[in-house]
Amino acid sequence: MTHPPPSLSDRLRAHGISRRSFLRYCATTASLLALPPAMAPRIAQALEAQRRPSVIWLSFQECTGCTESILRSDAPSIESLIFESISLDYHHTLMAASGHAAEAAREAAMAENAGQYLVLVDGSIPLGNMGFSTTAGESNVETLRRVAAGAAAIVSIGTCAAYGGIPYANPNPTGAVPVSEIIRDKPIVNIPGCPPIPAVMTSVLAHFLAFGELPELDDLGRPVVFYGQNIHDRCYRRPFYERGEFAESFDDEGAKKGWCLYKLGCKGPTTYNACAVLKWNGGTSFPIEAGHPCLGCSEPNFWDAGSFYQPLSQATDLDSRTLALAVGAGVAGAVVAGVAGREAQKAHHEAAAKRAADRSKAEVSE
């Protein structure tokens, strides 16, 4: 007799997690997703009933930082268990199988769960040369197209999958593109960040598992609940910004007093993410709290938006050399045009004088 696969609640119990903790997790997830508290039992019910939905994780041009971020935890948290409780049928880094066996597992998962599996992607897809990044002899773009065809939805994890990220940065030698430029007929949710916050990732998964649909997205395809506000609006250093108290360097008095990092290049005012609220490492801290300005890593083109250490109020392309060249061009143009204009003026005066002389000569002869 074959047993049905264990449900999430079975697995949680097996890991020694009480039902009370599980319900607390569901309540937290509901509040993270900005859902009314009454939704928590529904999330719990739906998650408990889940029979390990199939997830295929595709890694393309990436650094494995996103996987590290999402999976690394000192003690197994409920979030990571939620993650474990999906059936991760394919993941280069995590799966035991390798070579043909790994690819066969992916094919089998796709066939068994056609139209229902989730595809998680990290990394951008190179279009420049199909040989730049391949798996089992297949180019990334072919793999993505084939696997996405039978997916219920796609989750682009990290800035590279969502917006191209670092491989997409100028001069983009591999012709990298984000998932959304290749797949246009499937629901896609972007969870940008370099890497993204683990709780955001698991909450989006929980939402999909509980309600069978993706959360509300903004115009950049990000869940509004997590990416609806910028870092600056939630930053605890904001009062210093308002008072004009800025750290001038990383070790001056202002830095020691925890003043605003705007002058050190902080991109918090233009970066939409939940770092200042959810924080990292179990809610310990986030970059600005650790004394470093926000890099804006979850925004499109963050790598090309000027230096990380250049304040937002400074021009990125304009410099004093360009201005000096412009002065030279202006002076040269003015001299040429001035001399030409003067000559024209002289010719005009001479012609007028000649006309006047001719006129008076004619009058005299009359």
Add this chain to the structure above:
Amino acid sequence: MTLLDFARGPALEWAAVIFVVGLFWRIGGLIFLARARPLSRNRRDDLWRGGWRMVWSRFVPNRVFRDRISLQFLAGWVWHVGFFVVLLMFEVHILFFEGLFGLSWPALPNTVILVAAAVTAGLLVMLLIRRATQPVLRAISGFDDYASVVVVLLPLLTGLASYAHLGLAYETMLALHLLSVALLLVWLPFSKLVHVITMLPSRYVMGVKFWRRGVEV
């Protein structure tokens, strides 16, 4: 490329290039202009004295017109000073100049800047309405007069909005602020705003001309 990337990058760069080239073009044009030689004898010596006096005397209203133009004069003074205080003494603007020239100087507190910007913008709006409604002013105003006020007003309004996080998202407001600055830079050399550089020299020239004819300046 986002709107902000465009504004901070190519927009500001090209606007600054057009500004500088345009300004030198205008200055060169004025310098090279052939002038008529005076045909009469000078009534007074020390011509520079007349030029110098005129440069300063016109900073206060002429006694004859004082009652009629004091309000306009005062409003003009205040908004010009306010504009330069905001431009040169705001922490974030100093940062901009530091990025460009490597020089920085002490800033005024943000609250002072906020008040200066609000007063400046308010006065400009008032003067704009006055220009559009007073029959005489209206009759002597052309497109350049209205456009120049608006082009100066826009950076103030967008700057205030981005500082106070009003209206659109901060990055959009900041981008609009930088774009309005780019517009000001492009517009300035080719409009009446060029008086920024021609006003004092032309007062001097006028003073010299008056002086040599014996007119009190």
